[in-house]
Amino acid sequence: MKITVCLTNIKPEPWVDSLRALLPQADVSVWQPGSPVADHAVVWAPPQQFIDEQAGLKTLFNIGAGVDALLQLRLPPTLQVVRLDDAGMSVQMAEYVSHAVIRHFREFDAYERDVREGKWSYRKPNLRADFSVGVMGLGVLGARVAKTLQAFEFPVNGWSRSAKQLPGVQCFAGAQQLNAFLSSSRVLVNLLPLTPETENVLNQATLSQLPPHAYLINVARGRHLVEDDLLALLDSGHLVGATLDVFRTEPLPAGHAFWTHPKITVTPHTSARTLRDESVAQIAQKMLALEQGRTISGLVDPRTGY
Template identity: 35%
Template sequence: MTLTVFFSAPAVWEEYRDLLPGLLAEAGIDARVVTEASDPAVVDYIIYAPSAPLQDFTPFTRCKAVLSLWAGVERIVGNQTLTQPLCRMVDNGLTEGMVEWVVGHALRHHLGMDRHIVNPGHVWDATCPPLARERKVAMLGMGALGTACARALAALNFNVVGWSRTEKTTPGIQAFHGEAGLEAALRGADIVVTLLPKTPETENILNAARLSWLKPGAFILNPGRGPLIDDAALLAALDSGQIGHATLDVFRIEPLPQDHPFWSHPRVTVTPHIAADTRATGAAKVLVENIRRSEAGEPLLHLVDRARGY
């Protein structure tokens, strides 16, 4: 029987138009890929992006799984009409992009590169930075992305500690978990990277009290989710000097409104949600593998736990 795969993310269809059918055929999967579901009851799989128009999954009575193109699923996981299994996107290209962004900006702040790159006064500042092993980096979130970034920074000799909501072990990385472990991870940190999912438990996890635990002048990197940081508390900490600089890739509202104070703050760098983008060449292989696994009766990859929210 020919499978029907509904590609419901029109904004990125051109990237997958030729790639996806070819990979399905190479995998021996007899499938047709459609961009309109005139009869939802015959759809076997939905390829989805949370920004897509599709919001009501009720008519898709035969659908075996919803395969998201995004790593984050907070916009869809609470949808009451979604009763099908939901898989988030995890692929090597996305992970590599995140590692490059985190390592690049961590080194930028560690080495104080801004003062040389942007130096209109031609100031001869020969301040020597400490070595990486003298910098404590707190990685909040030790999932696939956080673990990859933590390992890359540790390979450069940064003193990396990892924190997660539940206990996790990563060789070579000192691990903390739970509420009690959060202060231990943050206390005295020079650099904090936030790579947690957005859940009720993680929203505003970096508030005024927790920002005060960091080493004065610490750097914040947030490529995870905008609501992980209390915006007002961060601005106050930047103004006081408790936080030396914040490099932010994600925000509560995107695109970031033109009148938001982050744009004009001298100690904030705004990047437009580019830290880890889904690249079609890698993502299509993940989609096809999950369809193959489902048809073979094997467990799906990257299945979302609805109770945990990711």
């Protein structure tokens, strides 16, 4: 079994060393232009040259959950793309979203402002029953987030393209139920995969369906959000705030309105980071399964983008 590693802006050697330790029978190397064709590849944002030169490659293992960047490349129809199922990301995402929801619900951002000004303030507690949280996207990450929020006794709604059932979650599905989902969600959490159908899904029309004084948390992709529409809804008061971890251009450019907007909290795409040891273990297990002719989870359908 021959494995090549092609990671843009990520040091590949630790990944190579970990793969060699778990798969001592395999030939594992860092890809260079002109390298021999491998059986499997571990990649992050590979160039088109890599895809073109590795024409006989069987499987492409992406080290992140989202594969939108890969699907923009010209991929051979026989090449299987595999995403990580979890590898430690879902618990991180649940932590991040829960923190953002609770910070807003408990008004900790307002208390922080008061403390900076030397004010000892009091705010009437909000009621959880009034703070329904809507999770867009009920894959591995979305389902974990929905389950975690229930532990804090928030009412949780979920929306997905196809019908799903999650214990304790009011589930909506399809375009025909999107507005009903939005109108019943005081806090909106976006965890959708980025596809041609979901790009710009967070726009004036959809975000206006949220109840007045709603709050947005975007932890999926920056291209889901129409930035000017968010700013307009914040300035009008229809939305009271947003926590944004992903952006159309990363790093977020200096001088961008999001940096200084008083109603926006910015974090540097850190909601759920890839954990190398967990990821390599999962990838190695899947490679062995494929070599033994067994089926694996995480295969991406190029028609849907996930």
